[in-house]
Amino acid sequence: MKIYLKFNHYNRRIYSLINSLKLKHDENCSMGLIINHNSLELYNRENFNQKSIKVDFTSKKNNYRCFHFRKKNEILFKVAGIKSSYFPSILDATAGLGNDSFMFSFLGCQVLMIERHPIVAALLKDGLQRGYQDKKIGHWLKKRLRLVINDSSNMLEMPISRPDIIYLDPMYPSHNKKSLPKKNMQLIRKLIGYNYDSEMLLNTSRKLAKNRIIVKRPYYAKPLSKDKVNFTITTKKHRFDIYQPFSI
Numbered sequence: 001m002k003i004y005l006k007f008n009h010y011n012r013r014i015y016s017l018i019n020s021l022k023l024k025h026d027e028n029c030s031m032g033l034i035i036n037h038n039s040l041e042l043y044n045r046e047n048f049n050q051k052s053i054k055v056d057f058t059s060k061k062n063n064y065r066c067f068h069f070r071k072k073n074e075i076l077f078k079v080a081g082i083k084s085s086y087f088p089s090i091l092d093a094t095a096g097l098g099n100d101s102f103m104f105s106f107l108g109c110q111v112l113m114i115e116r117h118p119i120v121a122a123l124l125k126d127g128l129q130r131g132y133q134d135k136k137i138g139h140w141l142k143k144r145l146r147l148v149i150n151d152s153s154n155m156l157e158m159p160i161s162r163p164d165i166i167y168l169d170p171m172y173p174s175h176n177k178k179s180l181p182k183k184n185m186q187l188i189r190k191l192i193g194y195n196y197d198s199e200m201l202l203n204t205s206r207k208l209a210k211n212r213i214i215v216k217r218p219y220y221a222k223p224l225s226k227d228k229v230n231f232t233i234t235t236k237k238h239r240f241d242i243y244q245p246f247s248i
Contacts, residue, residue: 001118004032004045014040017125021118021149031191033119040126042119042187053184055127057102057141058134066106076103079214079233079240080165088164093152093205094195096188098124098145100169100216105144106137112160116151117192125149152201155208166205169216170195170224199224206246213243 005018005025014035023033034041034052043052056062071077080088087108092101095113097120105111115121124147131141150158171194195201202224205213215224217239223229224241233240 002026002029003119004029005035006032007035009035009037011035011037013129014126017122017129021122023118023122031119031187033122039130040123042123042191044187044190050187053097053123053187055097055123057098057127057131058137062102065103071107074103074107075233075235075238075240076100077107079242080104080107080109081212082107082109088211089161090165090167091155091160091163091209092167092169093155093201094167094169095124095147096120096169097184098127098147100167101145104167105141109144111145112163113145113147114150114152114155115147116149118149119191120188121147121149153197153204155204162208162210164209164211165214166209167214167216168198168202168205168224170198170201202243203246206243209245211245213245215241215243217241 001022002024003026005023017040018033030044030046032043032045034043039054041052041054044050080090082088087110089110090101090104090112092104092111092113095101095115098113101111101113113124115124128145128147132138134141148158148160171189171192202213202215217223219234219237219239225243227243229241230244231242233242
């Protein structure tokens with residue numbers, strides 16, 4: 001895949017990562033990757049005032065969310081059905097920037113992320129590599145959070161164990177409101193566009209998951225499928241549609 005590559009520093013780790021994903025420099029790309037001293041960032045070359053983004057599991061936001069709230073008050077604790085004696089294995093089939101996968105792992109779950117877009121995967125892998133080295137979270141992050149770079153539509157053919165839960169968070173549909181998505185989502189949407197195979201991915205997930213499939217949606221969006229949603233958990237901005245696996 002082609003992308004504008006801007007080297008602020010030579011970093012052997014990131015250079016190797018870019019080569020492994022076969023990302024090629026293109027002067028004409030509207031999106032760019034900045035290779036900094038110890039991180040990889042995505043930015044919009046058509047709007048230099050727009051802040052670049054990176055995956056940072058050690059950010060102040062994550063630190064506050066993890067260590068200043070009771071785990072039981074975290075919405076993902078509820079939607080996954082986590083209990084003191086039950087920490088489900090989770091496959092995040094639409095990993096993106098890994099925010100929810102990270103929280104599931106913090107809550108005690110073994111999480112496998114799958115991401116198919118090579119540029120998003122590069123950001124995610126860079127964030128994981130830095131997170132693994134962190135003194136505060138690295139010891140448990142290595143044990144609980146992993147990444148596979150592949151297309152989740154092929155998950156039935158992948159050499160992976162059946163997870164208890166499959167989590168889907170496809171790109172949100174456009175909404176006729178003046179407010180725009182958060183800046184990082186604006187960049188990701190510009191990069192990858194809309195997910196047109198979300199319903200198919202849901203059906204595939206229902207063939208693999210053991211216990212439930214969780215689909216994260218904005219409050220205004222229709223369900224991904226015409227099939228019955230078994231139950232729903234809502235917040236002010238989001239809705240989590242819970243489906244049962246297909247009978248085997």
